[in-house]
Amino acid sequence: MQTxxxxxxxxxxxLFLLANLxxxxxxxxxxxxxxxxxxxxxxxxxxxxxxxxxPVVFHIExxxxxxxxxxxxxxxxxxxxxxLLLEGSGSENRLEPLSSGKFRAVKSITYRFKPLExxxxxxxxxxxxxxxxxxxxxxxxxSQRVMVEIVDPLPEADGGSVRSVIYLVLLVVFFxxxxxxxxxxxxxxxxxxxxxxxIVPLPEIYLNKLSQEVDPRGTNLxxxxxxxxxxxxxxxxxxxxxxxxxxxxxxxxxxxxNLEIDESDRGNLKSVFEKLDLIKFAGKNVDPADxxxxxxxIEAFLLKRKQVYESNQAELKEDK
Amino acid sequence: MNVDIQAINEKIERExxxxxxxxxxxGKVIVGQTYMVERLLIGLLCNGHILLEGVPGLAKTLTxxxxxxxxxxxxxxxxFTPDLLPADLLGxxxxxxKTGDFSVRKGxxxxxxxxxxxxxxxPAKVQSALLESMQERQITIGDQTxxxxxxxxxxxxxxxxxxxxxxxxxxxxVDRFMLKLNITYPNKEEELDIMQRMTSGSVPDTDPVVxxxxxxxxxxxxxxxxxxxxxxxxxVDLVFATRExxxxxxxxxxxxxxxxxxPRASINLKLAAKAHAFLRRRGFVTPEDIKAIGLDxxxxxxxxxxxxxxxxxxxxxxxxxxxxxxxxx
Numbered sequence: 001m002q003t004x005x006x007x008x009x010x011x012x013x014x015l016f017l018l019a020n021l022x023x024x025x026x027x028x029x030x031x032x033x034x035x036x037x038x039x040x041x042x043x044x045x046x047x048x049x050x051x052x053x054x055p056v057v058f059h060i061e062x063x064x065x066x067x068x069x070x071x072x073x074x075x076x077x078x079x080x081x082x083x084l085l086l087e088g089s090g091s092e093n094r095l096e097p098l099s100s101g102k103f104r105a106v107k108s109i110t111y112r113f114k115p116l117e118x119x120x121x122x123x124x125x126x127x128x129x130x131x132x133x134x135x136x137x138x139x140x141x142x143s144q145r146v147m148v149e150i151v152d153p154l155p156e157a158d159g160g161s162v163r164s165v166i167y168l169v170l171l172v173v174f175f176x177x178x179x180x181x182x183x184x185x186x187x188x189x190x191x192x193x194x195x196x197x198x199i200v201p202l203p204e205i206y207l208n209k210l211s212q213e214v215d216p217r218g219t220n221l222x223x224x225x226x227x228x229x230x231x232x233x234x235x236x237x238x239x240x241x242x243x244x245x246x247x248x249x250x251x252x253x254x255x256x257x258n259l260e261i262d263e264s265d266r267g268n269l270k271s272v273f274e275k276l277d278l279i280k281f282a283g284k285n286v287d288p289a290d291x292x293x294x295x296x297x298i299e300a301f302l303l304k305r306k307q308v309y310e311s312n313q314a315e316l317k318e319d320k
Numbered sequence: 321m322n323v324d325i326q327a328i329n330e331k332i333e334r335e336x337x338x339x340x341x342x343x344x345x346x347g348k349v350i351v352g353q354t355y356m357v358e359r360l361l362i363g364l365l366c367n368g369h370i371l372l373e374g375v376p377g378l379a380k381t382l383t384x385x386x387x388x389x390x391x392x393x394x395x396x397x398x399x400f401t402p403d404l405l406p407a408d409l410l411g412x413x414x415x416x417x418k419t420g421d422f423s424v425r426k427g428x429x430x431x432x433x434x435x436x437x438x439x440x441x442x443p444a445k446v447q448s449a450l451l452e453s454m455q456e457r458q459i460t461i462g463d464q465t466x467x468x469x470x471x472x473x474x475x476x477x478x479x480x481x482x483x484x485x486x487x488x489x490x491x492x493x494v495d496r497f498m499l500k501l502n503i504t505y506p507n508k509e510e511e512l513d514i515m516q517r518m519t520s521g522s523v524p525d526t527d528p529v530v531x532x533x534x535x536x537x538x539x540x541x542x543x544x545x546x547x548x549x550x551x552x553x554x555x556v557d558l559v560f561a562t563r564e565x566x567x568x569x570x571x572x573x574x575x576x577x578x579x580x581x582x583p584r585a586s587i588n589l590k591l592a593a594k595a596h597a598f599l600r601r602r603g604f605v606t607p608e609d610i611k612a613i614g615l616d617x618x619x620x621x622x623x624x625x626x627x628x629x630x631x632x633x634x635x636x637x638x639x640x641x642x643x644x645x646x647x648x649x
Contacts, residue, residue, distance in 0.1 A: 245647045248608040280649065281548045282325040282604040 039064040039071055041128060041141040045148055053153035056084060056113040058123055060143065061106060062130075068093050068105040074129035076109060083121035083150065084113035115150040122147050201309035203302040206235040210302070216295050221286035222279065225294070229276045232298050239305065249273045265304070268297050328544055328603030335541040336601050341529040345390045348524045350383050351517060352510040359501050359616060360387055360475065362595040365539045368498025368588060369454050369474040371439075371489075371620060376479065378503045379514075384435045384475055391535060392528040393432030393471065400442040406449035413462045424461050429453050432469060432532060436476040440486040450474065451493050471535045491579070491623060498588045499613075500620035502636070538598070545594040546604040550649035552590070554607060558614065559586045561642045562622050570645055573638060576628035581621040589617045607648040614643050 039062060046057040058079075064070060078086060091109045098104050115121060123146045131138045214228050233244040233252075242255040253270055261269075272294050279286050339361065346357050356372075360383070363370045372380055381397055388395035398409065411427035428434070429450070436450060453459050457468045476497070478489070494500070506514060517524075557568065563580030565573035593609040600609070615636065622635040 243644075246644055248611050248648055249606065250608045251611070277606050278325075278604075281546075281551060281606050283546050283548055284325055 038066070039130060039141065041143055043126065043143040043146060045146060048147075049149045049151050050115060051152060051154040052115050052118055052150055053156070054115075055087060056115060056121065056123075056148050056150075058111045058113065058146065060109040060111075060126055060128070062108075062128065062141075063104055063106045065098070065102055065104055067103075068095065068107070070105065070133060072131045072133055073107060074131075076126060076128055079111070079126050080124035081113060081122070082124075083116050083119065084123065084148075085116055087112040087114045118150050118152070120147055121150050201306050201313070202235070202239050203306035203309060206231060206238075207299065207302045207306065210295075210299065214295065216292060221288060221291050225276065225279045225286050225291060228291075228295060228298065229280065232272075235302070249277050265301055269301065272297050325546060325603045328546060329601075331541055331544065332598055332601055332603050335534075335538045336598055338530040338534055338538070339599055339601075342387070342390050345526045345529050346383065346386050348526055349386045350379055351513045352506045353379060353383055353503075356380075356383055356501060356503060357387065358599060359499055360384070360473070361599060362592050362613070363473050363475070363498060364391075364471045364535050365542045365595040365598060366498060366588075366591040367457075367470070367472070367539065368591065369476070369496065371494065371497035371500040372475055372477045372503060373500065374477070374503030375505075378505070380475075380477055380503065381435055381437070384433055386526055388433040390526050390528060391471075391530050391532060393532050394430075394469075395433045395435070396428040396431035397435040397437060398428050399437045400439050400446065402441060402443065404442045404446045406446055409446065409449055410453065410459050411461050422462065424464065426461070426466070427459070429459060430466070430468065432471055432473065434472075434474045436474055438479050439476040440478050440488050443487055444490075447487065447489060447493060450476075451496055455496060469532075471532055471539070494620045495582055495584055497620065498592060499616040501616055502619075542591075542595050542598045545597050545602075547590060547594060548604065548649075551593070551605050551607065551610065554610060554646070554649050555586055555589050555593075557646050558610070558618075558642055559583075559589070561646050562618065562638065565642075568642075568646060570641065573641060576624055576631070576633050577622060577638060578625045579623040581618050585618055585621045589614065592617050611643055611648075615639050618642075 042059075042061040042063070044059055044061075046059070050056045060076065062071075062073060078089075089109065089111045091107070094106050094108070096104045096106060111123075113121075113123070125143045125145050127140055127142045129138065129140045209231055210228070213231065214224050216224070218224050236242060236252070237244040240255075240259050242252070242259075244252055244255075247255070253273060256266055256269060259266075275290060275294055278284055279290070342361065343354065343357060347354075350357070359370060362368070374380065385395050385397070398404075407427065409427045409429050411425050411430065413422040414425050415421075416423050439447060439450070453468065454472075454474050457472055459466050459468065505511075559581045561568040561570060562577060562585075565571065565577060589610065592613040593605045596609040596613045597603070597605045618639045619636045622638055624633060624635050624638060628634075628638070
């Protein structure tokens with residue numbers, strides 16, 4: 001009887017144990033469809049010691065078996081930081097194949113923080129709410145508080161020296177450009193100087209003009225005097241850069257005062273201009289002797305200027 | 321074409337002898353202002369009138385008064401005011417109760433040298449009366465016309481600094497003045513001389529050195545001064561350059577000139593240049609004379625545009641450009 005009772009009690013005990021065993025299994029095993037423990041949260045730092053001048057990289061990774069669309073993850077709020085400043089964040093979703101032939105869905109969020117001071121820095125736990133789309137069940141996962149040590153900054157890479165090289169190159173380019181323009185300027189100046197020096201001296205040009213256009217033995221001496229005056233004024237204008245065409249005799253004589261010409265030449269020119277005025281404006285017929293005198297004075301002046309030109313040119317050649 | 325320039329020169333030498341005497345006598349009282357004295361003589365020799373612009377206190381009145389005493393002519397100074405009437409200038413008929421007749425009372429215009437001070441202070445009718453007399457050289461009072469004595473020179477002044485309550489002369493009337501002079505301040509040495517001379521307690525006396533008939537005679541000789549056709553053409557070129565500047569290489573002046581100089585400018589420039597040559601004791605005109613007198617003859621005959629006024633370009637600037645740009649013969 002006792003044996004029977006013991007046998008019955010053993011049977012109840014086994015049944016009780018079996019019932020208890022079944023009840024104490026994880027949800028995933030017990031209710032795979034609900035998936036309570038299928039989703040996993042993993043947070044980690046790339047390095048636990050970060051130099052002061054480098055970013056702290058913090059990853060939050062959610063993973064589960066199956067499709068990516070199985071869980072709807074609520075937007076994750078920014079973690080509470082101590083001695084860190086958020087620089088940026090990014091996220092990615094991926095599927096990883098498992099040995100069983102199934103896939104593991106991974107949702108990864110990466111934060112980059114800037115260390116503020118040397119010492120310890122902390123990233124508080126992050127709470128992630130999610131919804132199982134299959135069952136409609138909502139739940140949440142919370143990560144641990146993470147600490148990171150901010151250590152001495154690393155020396156900067158060769159940025160400074162690269163900058164110096166760039167500056168040096170720019171400086172060299174700058175001086176090269178200046179040198180180029182200086183060379184071009186002096187070359188042009190030399191060319192201009194060479195081209196400015198006339199092959200035929202200006203006084204010679206006007207001497208030729210005088211002999212071609214003014215005939216001292218011509219019949220109409222008044223007309224010849226007019227031409228002579230015009231040619232000579234033109235020459236003075238060209239050679240001494242004085243506006244003779246628009247100037248009266250007094251104005252020309254005033255300008256001649258400031259020119260580097262002999263006193264005797266100045267006196268001769270004054271006399272020539274006065275005589276020319278008398279001929280041109282006093283209605284006086286030209287006396288051939290007067291005309292010859294004017295012509296001779298102008299011609300002598302031009303010849304003298306020609307000699308000055310030639311000696312200047314010779315000096316220039318010697319200098320070269 | 322042979323002109324007897326020798327004979328003209330000799331005549332001029334004879335007739336212009338008074339010029340130096342006048343200058344010397346006026347110089348006893350007036351310091352500097354040779355420019356003004358010379359222009360006054362040009363006006364007298366050409367029977368022209370002079371418009372004078374300058375700030376007060378530059379001895380304008382004293383100069384004319386002194387000149388008048390030196391050449392023994394009658395001088396009158398008329399201060400133009402807003403309430404002046406034409407009769408105050410010309411004269412009027414006065415009824416004589418005793419005789420029962422009207423007698424003529426001649427106005428101050430019956431003189432040889434007249435200083436019309438601040439002409440722009442009087443209304444147009446008074447200005448017109450003066451300008452008509454200047455032009456006609458005669459005055460009609462009642463039914464009697466009186467010829468004005470030669471020489472007859474009106475020197476009108478305009479005060480450039482007070483323009484409120486004035487009646488600016490119309491351009492047509494300004495044109496009747498042969499010359500417009502701009503009188504400037506004396507230099508430091510002259511100022512010192514003026515100050516010492518005027519505070520010495522006695523104003524130097526001047527002696528009459530010439531009679532009015534000598535001036536009239538000289539003005540006839542001025543007409544004989546030879547002017548070559550080249551100079552005539554030069555004058556025409558200058559005047560035309562103010563009307564059609566673009567044709568004379570002065571394109572930039574075209575938008576600055578509203579109205580160029582009138583034919584009266586050409587006539588007066590020729591006359592004034594002859595008188596200038598006479599004062600230089602030369603029997604013929606050269607471009608130098610034109611250049612010397614050109615500014616005074618032309619500055620009041622060119623009307624500049626609003627654009628020129630905005631750019632602060634005056635008619636004087638325009639004339640200077642023309643004189644410096646036009647080719648001389």
